[in-house]
Amino acid sequence: MVIIFDPEVPSGSRSLWFLALSSLLISPSSGAALEARDGVPAGYVAAPYYPTPHGGWADDWEGSYAKAVELVSQMTLAEKTNITAGSGFFMGEPCVGNTGSALRVGFPQLCLQDGPLGVRSTDNVTAFPAGITTGATFSKSLMYERGVALGEEFKGKGANMYLGPSVGPLGRKPRGGRNWEAFGSDPVLQGVAGAQTIKGVQEQGVIAVLKHLIGNEQEMWRMYNPFQPAYSSNIDDRTMHELYLWPFAEGVHAGTGAAMISYNAVNGSADSQNSYNINGLLKDELGFQGLVMTDWLAHLSGVDSALSGLDMDMPGDTQIPLFGNSYWMYELTRSALNGSVPMDRLNDMATRIVATWYKMGQDQDYPEPNFSSNTRDREGPLYPGALLSPSGVVNQYVNVQAEHKVVAKQVAQEAVTLLKNNGSFLPITTTVSLSVFGTDAQADPQGINSCTDKSCNRGTLGMGWGSGSADYPYMDDPISSLKRKAGTVTYYATDSFPTVPMPSDDDVAIVFISSDSGENSYTVENNHGDRDTDGLKAWHGGDALVQKAAAKYNNVIVVVHTVGPIIMEPWIDLPSVKAVLVAHLPGQEAGDSLTEILFGEVSPSGHLPYSIPVAESDYPSSVSNLVGFAVGQPQDTYSEGLYIDYRSLNKQKIRARFAFGHGLSYASFNFSSISITPVTSLSTVPPTRPVKSTSPIATMNTTIPSASEAVAPAGFNMIWRYLYSWLSESDANAAYAEGQSGAVYAYPAGYSTKQKVGPPAGGPNGGNPALWDVAYTVSVTVINTGETNHSGKAVPQAYVQFPSGMPYDTPVIQLRDFEKTGSLAPGESEAVELSITRKDLSVWDVELQNWVAPGAEGQYKIWVGEASDDLGVVCYTDSLRCEVGFAGPV
Numbered sequence: 069m070v071i072i073f074d075p076e077v078p079s080g081s082r083s084l085w086f087l088a089l090s091s092l093l094i095s096p097s098s099g100a101a102l103e104a105r106d107g108v109p110a111g112y113v114a115a116p117y118y119p120t121p122h123g124g125w126a127d128d129w130e131g132s133y134a135k136a137v138e139l140v141s142q143m144t145l146a147e148k149t150n151i152t153a154g155s156g157f158f159m160g161e162p163c164v165g166n167t168g169s170a171l172r173v174g175f176p177q178l179c180l181q182d183g184p185l186g187v188r189s190t191d192n193v194t195a196f197p198a199g200i201t202t203g204a205t206f207s208k209s210l211m212y213e214r215g216v217a218l219g220e221e222f223k224g225k226g227a228n229m230y231l232g233p234s235v236g237p238l239g240r241k242p243r244g245g246r247n248w249e250a251f252g253s254d255p256v257l258q259g260v261a262g263a264q265t266i267k268g269v270q271e272q273g274v275i276a277v278l279k280h281l282i283g284n285e286q287e288m289w290r291m292y293n294p295f296q297p298a299y300s301s302n303i304d305d306r307t308m309h310e311l312y313l314w315p316f317a318e319g320v321h322a323g324t325g326a327a328m329i330s331y332n333a334v335n336g337s338a339d340s341q342n343s344y345n346i347n348g349l350l351k352d353e354l355g356f357q358g359l360v361m362t363d364w365l366a367h368l369s370g371v372d373s374a375l376s377g378l379d380m381d382m383p384g385d386t387q388i389p390l391f392g393n394s395y396w397m398y399e400l401t402r403s404a405l406n407g408s409v410p411m412d413r414l415n416d417m418a419t420r421i422v423a424t425w426y427k428m429g430q431d432q433d434y435p436e437p438n439f440s441s442n443t444r445d446r447e448g449p450l451y452p453g454a455l456l457s458p459s460g461v462v463n464q465y466v467n468v469q470a471e472h473k474v475v476a477k478q479v480a481q482e483a484v485t486l487l488k489n490n491g492s493f494l495p496i497t498t499t500v501s502l503s504v505f506g507t508d509a510q511a512d513p514q515g516i517n518s519c520t521d522k523s524c525n526r527g528t529l530g531m532g533w534g535s536g537s538a539d540y541p542y543m544d545d546p547i548s549s550l551k552r553k554a555g556t557v558t559y560y561a562t563d564s565f566p567t568v569p570m571p572s573d574d575d576v577a578i579v580f581i582s583s584d585s586g587e588n589s590y591t592v593e594n595n596h597g598d599r600d601t602d603g604l605k606a607w608h609g610g611d612a613l614v615q616k617a618a619a620k621y622n623n624v625i626v627v628v629h630t631v632g633p634i635i636m637e638p639w640i641d642l643p644s645v646k647a648v649l650v651a652h653l654p655g656q657e658a659g660d661s662l663t664e665i666l667f668g669e670v671s672p673s674g675h676l677p678y679s680i681p682v683a684e685s686d687y688p689s690s691v692s693n694l695v696g697f698a699v700g701q702p703q704d705t706y707s708e709g710l711y712i713d714y715r716s717l718n719k720q721k722i723r724a725r726f727a728f729g730h731g732l733s734y735a736s737f738n739f740s741s742i743s744i745t746p747v748t749s750l751s752t753v754p755p756t757r758p759v760k761s762t763s764p765i766a767t768m769n770t771t772i773p774s775a776s777e778a779v780a781p782a783g784f785n786m787i788w789r790y791l792y793s794w795l796s797e798s799d800a801n802a803a804y805a806e807g808q809s810g811a812v813y814a815y816p817a818g819y820s821t822k823q824k825v826g827p828p829a830g831g832p833n834g835g836n837p838a839l840w841d842v843a844y845t846v847s848v849t850v851i852n853t854g855e856t857n858h859s860g861k862a863v864p865q866a867y868v869q870f871p872s873g874m875p876y877d878t879p880v881i882q883l884r885d886f887e888k889t890g891s892l893a894p895g896e897s898e899a900v901e902l903s904i905t906r907k908d909l910s911v912w913d914v915e916l917q918n919w920v921a922p923g924a925e926g927q928y929k930i931w932v933g934e935a936s937d938d939l940g941v942v943c944y945t946d947s948l949r950c951e952v953g954f955a956g957p958v
């Protein structure tokens with residue numbers, strides 16, 4: 069069967085294709101038929117949670133809400149509904165999403181643009197390293213600096229919202245197609261990287277959009293279509309809190325202005341109308357004050373999604389775009405007039421949007437968009453989806469790159485992860501004779517941007533494919549950099565081992581291999597977004613290429629550009645394979661960032677943001693298998709619970725080939741002067757949450773306005789198929805009359821309009837603030853022992869081991885904090901402090917519905933080391949002693 073409605077955001081060049089397809093189908097009139105719950109395993113329940121908690125009660129949002137309440141109070145009904153949805157797929161030039169405006173009161177259209185690693189679908193931008201690469205740096209400051217640069221570029225192009233960072237998928241399934249857009253298979257690494265990105269982006273005045281909430285761990289079957297529901301991720305409460313929701317809590321804590329729901333369902337209920345997730349988890353427990361939007365075309369219902377807590381529908385259409393149909397816009401106006409969506413909810417939706425805009429200061433001189441996602445020509449149609457559209461200047465070619473290549477290169481470089489370096493083979497000198505193999509060493513010979521949204525794996529793999537890609541302004545490819553630096557370089561631009569002259573003993577071969585994945589909107593070499601066909605194998609016969617090079621040469625260096633783990637067993641132990649470097653997805657700066665490491669100008673300092681197992685089957689099948697086609701709703705049940713990646717391998721006592729956090733340096737480090745300091749005393753249950761103050765939303769006028777507020781001004785020239793929030797006069801009158809007649813909407817079970825006090829674990833900006841109390845700090849002095857005479861950066865990582873004998877089955881060790889040192893010269897040292905919070909020492913108790921520190925009085929062990937399997941230092945929270953020289957807990 070052809071998967072018709074997969075594209076998250078197809079590029080403009082394909083809009084006609086889309087038009088043709090959509091005209092073959094009839095728009096469904098309601099999402100109700102799509103709410104299939106059949107097949108969800110017993111016990112997984114999507115409980116109702118109503119009403120949507122009002123925004124505006126957190127102290128740090130008070131000023132923005134005050135202004136927003138004032139502005140929204142001046143809006144008519146049609147203005148309020150206009151700003152809660154997009155004007156339609158390809159209708160509002162120029163961004164991938166464009167809201168309606170309320171210009172009469174001074175509120176503009178907002179421009180929403182992909183994606184996590186750069187401004188998508190335009191030129192004169194930086195192609196930054198991907199999320200997974202950023203995670204591999206284990207550098208909080210670089211995560212932040214990259215965010216700053218991204219924020220500057222989005223603002224420079226006039227985009228109001230940055231559709232990132234992605235902290236879901238978490239990388240539960242190594243084959244998952246979009247894991248590379250996020251930061252790694254651990255909630256703390258994801259959470260820290262997401263939070264640093266948000267801080268950097270939003271300090272520039274751009275609204276970050278934290279995504280995708282939640283359970284979007286594979287690409288295939290992710291979308292509802294008129295014939296089949298999306299898969300259901302069935303996640304138990306504890307796993308939700310301790311793994312998947314964790315990075316979202318950190319992002320909300322960092323102040324993200326917006327969040328995006330994902331396509332799939334959780335426990336059988338679609339994420340875009342899952343009241344438990346949006347109203348309950350995100351808005352009440354995590355106290356989120358900003359706005360929640362759909363993923364593109366993930367909107368399935370009008371009244372129900374509004375009641376479930378959704379605030380913005382993107383890009384505005386029903387699942388079948390371009391017909392001028394929407395579940396919101398004019399339908400939301402109707403739903404408010406007929407009383408089905410309470411004015412209180414609509415006030416909250418509109419105010420959340422406007423408050424977020426004020427919070428980032430976008431009311432002050434924010435630039436308008438100066439680019440087009442649809443064409444690179446200077447002039448083009450203003451409403452490409454409309455067929456008949458006026459033309460105008462759509463591209464101003466504003467160059468927003470500034471000096472961002474510096475931070476882009478730094479991220480790419482500090483991510484390079486040295487996995488193996490037998491006999492300190494690396495670094496090599498520039499005078500050795502180098503033979504280079506693999507098409508991945510050179511930029512795509514057909515053009516660096518020749519495949520739409522990078523939907524091919526040709527040439528140096530700098531990013532995966534789909535809506536998370538961006539155009540390269542240039543590609544500093546490894547082969548050019550090698551040729552610039554080294555004396556003798558012979559390049560064989562092939563993935564099949566060629567005939568080569570007999571090498572001498574000292575000759576060095578560098579073999580470039582890759583593994584790609586992306587969004588389900590494209591199939592690349594038979595991989596449907598996820599790595600369903602190639603699995604965790606190197607693409608293009610990469611394993612054989614390495615093996616054959618290793619048979620010929622004494623000295624082989626393998627460089628891997630990859631979206632995630634690949635299995636290295638076919639060659640990793642071959643004696644000639646002296647060194648292996650994972651360069652992840654470096655973006656435009658693939659060359660010098662790598663070769664400076666090969667030639668010893670800098671030491672590698674990247675660490676694995678996931679484990680590389682010996683075999684994929686070392687994981688439980690729920691993790692190693694993708695969910696396939698099903699009649700009805702495909703079920704993806706998280707039966708492994710907390711046990712993914714290293715948590716899983718450690719539980720089963722299976723050694724990874726290379727463990728999470730592993731990464732070698734040319735320098736060697738030693739940790740000394742280790743101490744643990746108690747900061748806030750722990751109690752089993754955290755101090756009581758703060759009381760929710762009354763939101764100013766509660767003061768707004770909730771009377772249903774007159775029907776005239778829903779009608780377009782006489783003579784307004786409407787564009788065909790553009791989405792407007794107006795009704796015809798007769799429709800408006802009929803809806804108003806319907807509401808006054810006492811007709812009542814068939815509200816979902818559990819529906820209520822009474823605001824709740826909020827759950828015990830809840831609080832503003834991420835949950836109960838006490839969860840972020842620092843319980844302990846661990847200090848270590850890192851010294852470069854000087855044995856190798858190389859400078860380098862170390863990454864001390866702190867993992868918590870919970871007390872034994874507790875009634876909670878908990879992973880042996882879990883990452884809780886990390887820091888990266890500066891570049892330490894031989895003999896040089898740096899003191900590093902790692903923080904362990906109350907939440908870090910807690911489990912989610914499903915009975916109490918709260919975080920519980922089960923060993924408040926007992927002994928937690930805080931392990932510190934340079935990888936999850938190299939933890940030589942331990943500190944005890946009860947005796948406050950620290951010891952060195954351990955083999956580690958796993």
Ligand SMILES: *[C@@H]1O[C@H](CO)[C@@H](O)[C@H](O)[C@H]1NC(C)=O
Pocket residue numbers: 111112113114115302303304305306334335344345
């Ligand atoms: C899914 O069902 C499980 C098991 O009943 C429950 O613990 C969890 O809270 C549910 N999650 C959602 C989002 O409904």
Ligand SMILES: *[C@@H]1O[C@H](CO)[C@@H](O)[C@H](O)[C@H]1NC(C)=O
Pocket residue numbers: 146147150155167168169170171172177792793
């Ligand atoms: C809705 O937004 C569109 C696009 O900016 C605008 O043309 C229209 O006038 C707006 N409607 C209202 C009610 O302001």
Ligand SMILES: *[C@@H]1O[C@H](CO)[C@@H](O)[C@H](O)[C@H]1NC(C)=O
Pocket residue numbers: 370371399400402403406407408806811812813
């Ligand atoms: C109000 O309008 C909405 C949107 O068309 C519709 O779904 C709902 O059933 C209507 N409510 C009543 C009570 O007619």
Ligand SMILES: *[C@@H]1O[C@H](CO)[C@@H](O)[C@H](O)[C@H]1NC(C)=O
Pocket residue numbers: 223224225226435436437438464466
């Ligand atoms: C485009 O961006 C530039 C630089 O940010 C800005 O000066 C200009 O006003 C923008 N163009 C429009 C139409 O707003």
Ligand SMILES: *[C@@H]1O[C@H](CO)[C@@H](O)[C@H](O)[C@H]1NC(C)=O
Pocket residue numbers: 490491641642643644645
């Ligand atoms: C490392 O190199 C030495 C020779 O330098 C060799 O004896 C040994 O087998 C190699 N080990 C691996 C794992 O390749």
Ligand SMILES: *[C@@H]1O[C@H](CO)[C@@H](O)[C@H](O)[C@H]1NC(C)=O
Pocket residue numbers: 738739740940952953
């Ligand atoms: C670090 O070096 C000191 C001596 O300087 C030594 O006693 C200690 O064992 C070393 N620590 C580790 C973890 O190797």
Ligand SMILES: *[C@@H]1O[C@H](CO)[C@@H](O)[C@H](O)[C@H]1NC(C)=O
Pocket residue numbers: 769770771772773774
């Ligand atoms: C509230 O809205 C209704 C309907 O638009 C209006 O008649 C009434 O005057 C408003 N009340 C206040 C206090 O503004």
Ligand SMILES: *[C@@H]1O[C@H](CO)[C@@H](O)[C@H](O)[C@H]1NC(C)=O
Pocket residue numbers: 857
């Ligand atoms: C150590 O490295 C420095 C800088 O590269 C160099 O000048 C010095 O000669 C080296 N010392 C030894 C003992 O190799």
Ligand SMILES: CC(=O)N[C@H]1CO[C@H](CO)[C@@H](O)[C@@H]1O
Pocket residue numbers: 191192193444465467541
């Ligand atoms: C500096 C830069 O990259 N400028 C480019 C901006 O985009 C236009 C149109 O694609 C190019 O012609 C410029 O070279």
